[in-house]
Amino acid sequence: MKHSNIFVFIETVNQKAKPVSWELMAKARELSEKLEGSEVWGVLLGNELDEVCKEAIARGADKVLYVKNSELNEYINYKYQKVLVDMVKKYKPEIFLIGATLEGRELAGMIATELKTGLTADCTGLDIIPEKELLAMTRPTFGGNLMATIFCPEHVPQMATVRPGVMKELPPDFKRAGEIIVEEYQMPEVEKLIEVLESIPVKSGSNLQYAPVVISGGNGVGGPEGFKMLRKLADLLGGEVGASRAAVKKGWVPYEYQVGQTGKTIRPVLYIACGISGAIQHIVGIKESDIIVAINKDENAPIFEVADMGIVGDLHKVVPALIEIIENKLK
Numbered sequence: 001m002k003h004s005n006i007f008v009f010i011e012t013v014n015q016k017a018k019p020v021s022w023e024l025m026a027k028a029r030e031l032s033e034k035l036e037g038s039e040v041w042g043v044l045l046g047n048e049l050d051e052v053c054k055e056a057i058a059r060g061a062d063k064v065l066y067v068k069n070s071e072l073n074e075y076i077n078y079k080y081q082k083v084l085v086d087m088v089k090k091y092k093p094e095i096f097l098i099g100a101t102l103e104g105r106e107l108a109g110m111i112a113t114e115l116k117t118g119l120t121a122d123c124t125g126l127d128i129i130p131e132k133e134l135l136a137m138t139r140p141t142f143g144g145n146l147m148a149t150i151f152c153p154e155h156v157p158q159m160a161t162v163r164p165g166v167m168k169e170l171p172p173d174f175k176r177a178g179e180i181i182v183e184e185y186q187m188p189e190v191e192k193l194i195e196v197l198e199s200i201p202v203k204s205g206s207n208l209q210y211a212p213v214v215i216s217g218g219n220g221v222g223g224p225e226g227f228k229m230l231r232k233l234a235d236l237l238g239g240e241v242g243a244s245r246a247a248v249k250k251g252w253v254p255y256e257y258q259v260g261q262t263g264k265t266i267r268p269v270l271y272i273a274c275g276i277s278g279a280i281q282h283i284v285g286i287k288e289s290d291i292i293v294a295i296n297k298d299e300n301a302p303i304f305e306v307a308d309m310g311i312v313g314d315l316h317k318v319v320p321a322l323i324e325i326i327e328n329k330l331k
């Protein structure tokens with residue numbers, strides 16, 4: 001079998017796919033149109049995932065490889081690595097895309113190491129160089145000051161991880177046709193290295209990536225108290241609270257809130273940056289937002305260069321005024 005297809009790992013939690021899987025599926029469709037003779041394969045591990053299989057086809061998969069085994073219900077790195085490495089050896093994909101979630105980052109590295117192939121982590125752009133049939137993997141480098149495009153010409157599969165929220169998913173089309181391959185896989189006896197005792201979902205900041213409105217605070221907020229005001233504004237607008245690394249480093253909010261190069265990449269309809277200067281490492285995480293509003297007391301703050309609207313002023317006066325206006329409108 002020639003290497004030609006594109007594998008997309010569909011990460012699931014509680015029998016549901018994580019949105020990043022569909023974002024990658026949409027990108028894989030686009031790549032497949034430029035890669036002659038290629039098909040998009042969704043790869044799923046676990047049990048009771050029939051609905052996810054159907055959705056994978058609706059979201060753009062030509063085939064779904066469903067490794068059905070209750071032992072794979074929960075993510076255990078060495079088990080997932082073993083299965084996925086075996087699937088790559090059997091079905092020989094040319095490209096393998098994985099979401100840069102906590103699990104995906106680990107898994108991608110483990111698979112690439114075992115297969116002795118290249119992996120580009122945290123890509124912000126993927127394209128095909130048609131004449132070479134190569135995947136062009138673009139990601140920020142040197143602290144976000146440069147964009148590097150990386151190729152993996154000597155080894156297969158060409159592997160990339162992409163952070164949630166970077167690519168745009170396609171709406172599902174349940175009339176699309178596709179094939180589901182249920183893989184009978186006997187999990188080999190392996191030494192039990194990890195046992196999952198309990199799974200506790202993280203609550204704070206976990207909805208940030210898919211919130212339509214994000215109100216972020218930076219150094220200018222001045223402390224954890226200031227974030228309560230941002231939370232109030234976010235609640236009124238049906239949104240979530242984010243933060244710059246400076247605010248996270250000071251312990252005002254947990255890391256889950258951090259937006260930017262070493263935090264989350266988001267693309268809300270409305271992003272309001274309060275007391276954030278606009279460092280490049282912050283901007284890379286928000287630049288795809290539809291509308292960026294900046295509130296900053298320094299009229300020369302770099303954030304105003306990327307903002308669609310700016311308010312020069314003290315956020316401790318501007319934010320309460322906004323809250324008051326919205327509350328009055330809602331009365």
Ligand code: FAD
Pocket residue numbers: 143217218219220221243244245246247258259260261262263264274275276277278279280281282285295296297298301313314315316
């Ligand atoms: P500051 O730069 O201190 O800016 C505070 C702003 O608030 C100023 O513009 C000031 O005028 C304004 N202000 C102060 N008081 C008020 C007030 N009362 N009302 C209105 N405005 C006020 N940063 C991130 O955010 N996310 C990342 O993921 C990230 N990753 C990084 C990765 C690397 C490798 C490196 C080197 C850095 C990274 N950083 C990241 C840090 C980044 O370079 C900046 O240091 C950080 O974003 C600054 O945060 P800030 O804008 O909140 O603080």
